[in-house]
Amino acid sequence: MVNYIWIFLILVGIFFAFITGNLDTINNSILTNGKEGFDIVISILPIIVLWTGIMKIAEDSGLLQKFAKLVEPLLSRLFPSIPKNNPALGYIASNIAANMMGLGSAATPFGLKAMKELQKINKKKDTASEAMITFLVLNTAGVTIVPTTVLALRIAHNSLNPSEIIIPGIIATFYSSFAGLILDYIIRRRKK
């Protein structure tokens, strides 16, 4: 699927630029794109390395497992295929907690670790497991309580009431997560 998206974006982009005579921009874009991708990797690298380091301490000391146990009643309903006391639950919980606080960059390493743990219990290594899909639905529906970036930008633009968007944001997020989880649940049920 990612394969097709990739092909679509590139072919449509170049073809459209070609027929609108916008080739200079595209030329420039292709030549400088590599650097932009590199800059993104370099900017997230230290954050990921730092947080996987800190989270390893929490895993080795048993704190992560303790946290996972705390949220297990809730998460085990969403993820029936993950065995009890599996560190994946801890990482999933940390990822969601970081997302809720609007710490998107701190959430990524937890999410990547969660995927790694889920892959260990995945039977077909080249195919997404049900637990992975549920996790990503929850992750991409973006359960955000404090949208830090949006708030910062609103304040920077002199909003009279920067935080007025928080409550509607929570309501919208709740509905999108709920809708995603329900659809995921229905599809999982049907496959069985």
Add this chain to the structure above:
Amino acid sequence: MNILSKIVIPLFVVIVIFYGFKKKINVYDSFLEGAKEGLNITLNIFPAIIAMVFAINIFLDSNFIYFLLKAFKGILDFLNIPIEIMPMALLRPVSGTASLAIMNDIFLNFGPDSYLGRLASILQGCTDTTIYVLALYFSSIGIKKIRYSLGVGLFADLVGIVMAFLLTMLLF
């Protein structure tokens, strides 16, 4: 709210390190081991990020999205949806930086407290960069078949976008 979000991270670090100390594990060694793992994770996603940025930027720079929107202007006007918000709604699943840049433009041109400004704020907060996250997370562990994940993820985003429109109209 501001103080709360400022205290979360330092408090978290203190709890993790203190708990490790109390359990008598070698905190420093654990950190290094985890950090090494993090380095490998990043190296694994490196090619996927380069690939995604490459494709997304070509698509954005071609201005195809604005051409598409002009074609649908009639329907958008009928539904009372301002055309300025559409590039952001369409790009949100693909690129967080792109949608943030459009939101910044909207704040500059209409102000953060306008209808468009509020709508953009809620939209940015209640959806995520689904396509980017899927590509990143799946490629980090070598998953090739992603099954129904993209469909469900985009459906959740669509619900988020519709809710953002409805709530902005109802509440403000």
